[in-house]
Amino acid sequence: MLAADRLIALALMGFSVIVMWYAQRLPVGWEAETGPGAGAFPFWLGLGMLLASGAILARSFLSRPHSGETFIPDADAIPQVLGVVGLLLGAIALIPLLGAYIALMLFLLAYLRLMGGHGWLLTGILTLTTPVFLFFFFEVTLKILLPKGVTEPLFYPLYAMFF
Incomplete structure (x- = not known):
């Protein structure tokens, strides 16, 4: 190791x-x-x-080496890793169509609720606040526009407000 x-x-x-x-x-x-x-x-x-x-x-x-220490994934770990990879690939595939923010919201919803088993309150808070934070961080603060797909017209009022 x-x-x-x-x-x-x-x-x-x-x-x-x-x-x-x-x-x-x-x-x-x-x-x-x-x-x-x-x-x-x-x-x-x-x-x-x-x-x-x-x-x-x-x-x-x-650190001291441990004799015979090897990494062997659990039987439960492989489906979980494949599930996360599938969710990530799905989110990446949705970015050109729905935009980065909606794709992120769908990813967080699926990941937190289905894979993580978290409650609706935490899932809802993180799913809604993370894209808002990222919008202000990238687009308003750093002036880096992220892809919006078909949701672009929804951002026009925000562009008028901040730019």
Whole structure:
């Protein structure tokens, strides 16, 4: 297991460095009129991934190896993983048609209620507030427009209000 931890940590660290390197091709700092530069989010995300991967690598060297430790998934884990993969692929397929926000809402509804078995209150709160938060974060704050599909006309009043 420690060898796998080290290998994955090194691979993630390499990917993080690539993300940060490409992000610096864009402005990373704060721009007076528009806010954070286009490379700010990927750069800081890459740095966070690099630090987390470095912590995993350091932990793999500091922990004692357990003899005979292998990773074998439970019989229940495989259908759950396949279910999540199916939900993600379905959500990704719906983005061009329904838009990112509706696809996300449907994904959260199915994931929280069907896969997680959570109650309707928590499912409803997360299903409704997450897309609203992401709208304000990406579209209003960062000025990054996400695909809206057939729901685009519903956003016209919000565009008039914020842009």
